[in-house]
Amino acid sequence: MLNNLIKSLTPDYGKLRLTRVFLILCIVALMVRFPFFFRDYVDRDESTFILVAQSWVNGHLPFTELWDVKPPLTFLFFASIISVFGKSIFAVRFFGTLLVVISSFFTYRITAGLTSKKVAFWAAIFSVFLQSSFGSLQGVMSEHITMAFFMPALYLLTKKHTFFTVFCTGLLLGVSVMVKLNMAYAILFIGLYLIYSYVREKKYVDGFLHTSAYGFGILLIIGLTILPYYFQGISDLWWKSVVQAPLEYANARRYSIFKMAPLILVLTVFFLVAWKKKYIDFKNIVVQLLLVSIIGVVLSFVKGGRVNGHYLIQLHPILIVLVAIVLGQLSFIQKVDYKKIAFLVLILLPVEAYLEYGNIIKNKWERGTFYNGEGISVPAYIKNNKLDTSHILFLEYHIGYWVLGVNPPTKAATHPSNICKDEMFKFYDNPRKTSMEELKYILEELRPKTIVGRSNRSIFDLDLVQENAYINTYLEKHYEILTTVEKADIYQRLEGL
Template sequence: MKPSVLKNVLYGNSQLKNRTVFLILTGITFLIRFPFFFRDYIDRDESTFILLGQSLVDGYLPYTQLWDLKPPLTFAFFASIIYFFGKSFIAIRLFGVFLVTITAFYSYKISIRMTSSHVSLWAASFCVILLSLFGSLQGVMSEHICMAFFIPALYLVISKKGPAWFFLSGILIGISIMVKLNMAYPALLIGLYLCYGYFLRKKKVSIGGVISFGMGATTVVLLTILPYYLNGQVSVWWKSVILAPLEYAEARRSSIFKLAPPFLLIGILLYNCWKRRILSFKDRTSLLLFIAVCGVLFSFFKGGRINGHYLIQVYPMVIIFLSILIDQLVHQHNLSIPKLYLFVLLLLPIESYLEYVNIIQNKIERGTFFNGEGFSVPKYLKENNLDSNQILFLGYHIGYWNIGELPPTMASTHPSNICRDELYPFFDNPRPNSLAELHYIMEEVKPHTVVVRKGRSVFDKDEIEENEYINAYLAKHYKIEATVEKAEILQRLEGL
């Protein structure tokens, strides 16, 4: 793009083509996320998704060889990348760029129905930042996957008419649900809105559109059940996809004080948007955005938890309202805000700048851009001929993937799952609780090698009994073989 064109875009003096917007957003996303292509892992959940994706490539349905608390299309996404590109962190993270770009682009497409192209572009650009920085968002999370389907679906509901378009939007909504189950709540509210549109405002929505939307979503859900049905394992799908998340939500609820801040901030934003008529219940676009936000927030309330990466599911909608509100304030007070926007935009990706420095230093010191214990620990095991056939990663469990091994039990697929007793019945674990599981792993499986995070407790600090047991057992039966970066490699003492 020519500098003059870019200047016009930044200051709102030109209308952009969709292709140009997509290329701009792709470029921003790539530059922000590229240095993280070489990390072993960014979030432990991402590592678990990769392990289950590999298991699916190896011919095992999710929840039959390894187990985790996510719907099956999360693992299918990773499996499809592994199937075509092999064990490639770069491929996985590159597809993460596409996910974020798609989400931001369709947030732009929605936003432009409410405001100017330059405000919409700023909204989409900040959407990229919110989906890529601050915490563990540089990895590929299930929230990234689901929003790359949900936001285009929302755009189709807002902008298109006819049963075919509603069927397509239903399919996209169904995919988002089978990636993150809590998206069923905004999907339900959107469906109810469509029914309202048919019964009270028939010119807006046809009965065929309503039915097509529901059929599209239902089709996706049924297709995820089909392989389990063909293998006589429908109960596996039902317990793992439906019952386990419900039980987990009831058992792991946070206090109301932890839930309150994001609800309060978003509520204040929406109230101010309503006062300034940015949010109008007579405008189809802003109303559907509001419905989607309410649906996601209600799912957080029902689930009883809000982690940082959960907010990915609300950022693309909220940032549209926020950007329009800021634009109104700018014009009201005659502020020269575009220059400030640009400065803030350049300053925000500080994590990316630091990571660029990190990978260059790693290249100079170790001869590779790839960094992290998930690479260095397997390398140490190989170079020192240590037994990796019976290994337990209590930290850095992406290492299983890099050495081609499996966790010793289904419960240990994600190390934190060992301590989630409430989930054991849903994958028919032979042991009743976490202590029994740890006893089995350490005293019957007896892994030759154990990898832990140096200077950190093995499990969450609230898991007092589990930490006491594993610390005492490791101290008695294992010795420290080596410290590799922030990982300790322990070897079992002979005869024990």
């Protein structure tokens, strides 16, 4: 019975058409990501993107009313969805799923050009899982958006180069870098590789024309993102927010190089073994393109000084191509019944999805709605009890601003942690210069009647001793916990204070 089930779910690789691959990837991605369509938020960054996007829909360019350290096209993705579907977290997560499908589909196409359709199919399937499982990957991250443009661009470069195709590649990569700035390293390395390849083949005229088209496509997209700011006379805000702020952020938030050593070591060992055992043909132009892209992405991690879990989304769709090629040649894998192993892995991998299916069913049974999380239940409590929302401060669950239809009390509070990133203040001309000044302004001058925080958790990172000590003391003296909704404490300001 198990053999029949596995056989029915396994495609005939020889007859595998692109439309069927895309459809299968859609089904797998929806299966894994669908239950998270109803959760208030998965990662706080996603909530911030939504807030800035809503501000844009309301007529305010990114960085003008609300601020976060991302290029404008990150917010444009969310703003486009909100402008059509309104305040629908379901729609945001649905289109996020399509992003995963698109990048994984081009993982398939690139892999199929290097090896068999069978290996390419499973590379694409695991690309979906690697972008959808563990931690915050079920939300819609900027990395999902950037790879949905980067992978098609990489695929175009594996085909015969014409002025038009290389120009289109540049356009796609321009979008990619205006979603996630650190992709500039990979894009630069690809450009240098193109120049090298044309010089090596002594195609000087084609090389000049094509690399010019490549660069022009990238610069055109970047220029288009500047235009709205130029017309409003605030081009300097674009420059400071899109270029200077991320560089400062990377320097200020740098981790020890030793924290990235495991990733670099694993990749080095993998490529050394693949080269020594001749599992990968490093003379192949497509392989070289993949390799320079991987080097560019990893270098961006090193320069940025950190690797969060969702950062690896920028690496997985590219790296899985080469990993799949190597695994497909290992003798012990060829001898085992890979279908049963693959079936077992596919059953075990989406454990988080299974748990979330149970969560939404439970929530429907207990509360009458599939939508769940404090970002939904806390605003509902605030609305039902008519609490004051003027200058309301969410120190956690800040998607609640969106649900309530209000803005954060200050530009620095767009993301709760930004309040304490005072190295960023100068890039959006914040009137306060330090995090303590910002906190005191919000609490002592704006004096929000309602504050939302997370129960039994430090308000800010533990290393922010002064900020935590101040806000804890202030809350204890001037506020009381009105109620606790799930894991959220709702504070009310004491009368007369």
